[in-house]
Amino acid sequence: MTLLVGCDFSSAPSARKPIVIALGHARGGRVTLSQLLSFSTLDAWGQWLHDTPAWVGGFDLPFGLPRELVEQLGWPTQWNALIEHYAGLSREEIRSAFAGFCAARPVGGKFAHRITDGPAGSSPSMKWVNPPVAFMLHAGVPRLVAAGATLPGLHVGAPEATRIALEAYPGLLARELVGRRSYKSDDVAKQDTARWVARADLLSALERGATRLALRLSLTHSQRDRLLADARGDALDAVLCMVQAAWGLVQPRHIGHGYGLPADLDPIEGWIVSA
Structure with missing residues (x-):
């Protein structure tokens, strides 16, 4: 049975705000959450990805940059070369390049x-x-x-392992379930009853399978309690990404790039699974 991964990512994880991974599996239209993991450093997260040889995962981080931006900056227009160039820049260099691009464009x-x-x-x-x-x-x-992951439509990973990484976005699925209602906040002052109720409604809808993805989430009572209590929403976002990965897993492999990704996705921009 394929291991499903959902990842709520942070570019600067810590013990207070870790990267959260949801693990599970899917069978017969049901997605079962088995475990939640957390990583307080990027290296620990990367090592786990490398050491886990087979998974299909939804990751809440972008896999590509806008073509318009890349071409205007004169950066490589082949994905692997672009990522190698981008990884070699400091955050300050990225900020400066992007701020310069924005400064030359109109308000709005x-x-x-x-x-x-x-x-x-x-x-x-x-x-x-x-x-x-x-x-x-x-x-x-x-x-x-x-870690040797394959990013369908963008990059082919190590042949000896089956690690499939899909770009996910929990807000896409959450909006389908609870509209624009806020269900989380990093600000303690905003972690109120209304957001708790929104999380409860979101989980209830996931368990009923009340989405266009036609998948039902299975939770234990303790897992549900933990997701409800997570006012930051990190664990819940990881679960939403896992459900999106489960949808990608059951899509026909012979259509487009597989995993529900369109055949005409831009090979330097990528695509968000289920969008």
């Missing part, structure tokens, strides 16, 4: 977007604050490559 159109941002409702992958997804790409994608 500062950022370049990937094609997938529209249907997914995701932040532009060049954004370096609130949330700093540009740094998430910088910290996460090279470690996925180093």
